[in-house]
Amino acid sequence: MANPSFAARSYRDDAVVLRTHKLGEADRIITLLTKHHGQVRAVAKGVRRTSSRFGARLEPFMVADLQLVAGRTLDIVTQAVAKGAYGSDIAADYGRFTVAAAMTETAEKLTDADTESGTAQYNLLVGALAALSRSDHPPELILDSYLLRALATGGWAPSFTDCARCGRPGPHTAFAAPVGGMVCSDCRPPGSPAPAPETVELLGALLTGNWGVADVSDPRHRRESAGLVASYLQWHLERAVKSLKHVERS
Numbered sequence: 001m002a003n004p005s006f007a008a009r010s011y012r013d014d015a016v017v018l019r020t021h022k023l024g025e026a027d028r029i030i031t032l033l034t035k036h037h038g039q040v041r042a043v044a045k046g047v048r049r050t051s052s053r054f055g056a057r058l059e060p061f062m063v064a065d066l067q068l069v070a071g072r073t074l075d076i077v078t079q080a081v082a083k084g085a086y087g088s089d090i091a092a093d094y095g096r097f098t099v100a101a102a103m104t105e106t107a108e109k110l111t112d113a114d115t116e117s118g119t120a121q122y123n124l125l126v127g128a129l130a131a132l133s134r135s136d137h138p139p140e141l142i143l144d145s146y147l148l149r150a151l152a153t154g155g156w157a158p159s160f161t162d163c164a165r166c167g168r169p170g171p172h173t174a175f176a177a178p179v180g181g182m183v184c185s186d187c188r189p190p191g192s193p194a195p196a197p198e199t200v201e202l203l204g205a206l207l208t209g210n211w212g213v214a215d216v217s218d219p220r221h222r223r224e225s226a227g228l229v230a231s232y233l234q235w236h237l238e239r240a241v242k243s244l245k246h247v248e249r250s
Contacts, residue, residue: 009070013037014083016063016126018104022048030058030077031108032066033125038118039111042068042075054080061087061100061129084126086133095248096132099139102243103128103146109237110154120153140222140249141214144229145206152207156180156236160204163187171200175228177235199224219250 015032018039023029026048032040047055057064058077063084069076090096107125111118128146132139148158157180161170164180165187174188175181175195182200183192195203199221205213206225217225226249234240 010067010078011037011070012065012067014063014122015040015066016084016104016107016122016129017058017060017087018108020058020060028058029074033107033111033118033122034066035119035122038115039108040068040075042077043071044077044080057082059087059091060104061090061133063126063129084130086129089133090129095139096135098243098246098248099143100129100132102143102241102247103132105241105243106147106150106233106237109239109241110150114154117153117155121150124149124153137211137215138222138250140226140247141206141217143247144222144226145209145214147229147233148203148207149209151233151236154236156232158203158207158232160200160207171197175200177228177232181232193228195224195228196221199228203228223249 013034013036015034017030018033019031020028023043026046028044028047030042030044032042034040044058046052047058057080062082063086065081065083066077067079069078090100103125107121111121128142131137132142159181162168163170163172163184165183168184170182172182172184173194174183174192176183176189176192179187198218202214202217202221202225230244
């Protein structure tokens with residue numbers, strides 16, 4: 001006869017694997033971003049054994065339909081059915097791997113305390129990983145587009161047209177991460193960088209998903225936009241995303 005308390009604590013959800021680390025001789029602790037339950041930390045028992053039936057479905061960047069049992073500190077994964085096998089394609093290429101690592105680290109930091117935007121963050125991350133695995137666009141552009149959209153979803157939408165402080169219509173010439181994006185001459189903090197107009201256009205395209213503009217952008221504008229995205233990300237997260245330093249830039 002089934003244990004009623006065990007059944008009552010059981011739940012099912014789609015999840016993307018953000019991170020794993022070893023526990024004991026055969027288990028792993030899995031950090032997940034679920035579609036409906038936010039960020040979850042769970043134990044996957046026996047997945048490091050060669051006979052494990054679902055160990056490969058619980059590798060980083062994989063998307064799976066999971067059966068879990070709620071626990072006091074860690075939940076337990078009891079079943080995993082693959083939904084998006086992106087891990088192998090991403091791991092086969094170093095450039096894509098570093099981009100995916102930066103995306104999942106960002107997702108983990110954005111959702112560790114935010115319970116309201118979990119579903120939107122899940123959908124955004126899964127879409128970005130799918131595009132990365134298919135090589136739909138240059139990996140670094142997928143990354144920067146994801147970072148801008150993830151920040152916007154978390155409540156820090158940047159402005160690349162009107163002044164982020166006073167709302168004066170643009171275009172403007174200065175960028176200020178603490179203020180929220182492009183700023184007019186009156187609102188410009190001292191020392192604010194002045195990106196090229198093409199860089200500002202690229203940033204707007206990455207935020208809105210205008211890939212027709214983004215895909216034909218010049219490498220120097222991509223590098224400049226990447227620096228601005230990184231500074232904006234670090235300012236609003238109030239901590240660095242360590243994986244970003246390993247991302248290869250063209």
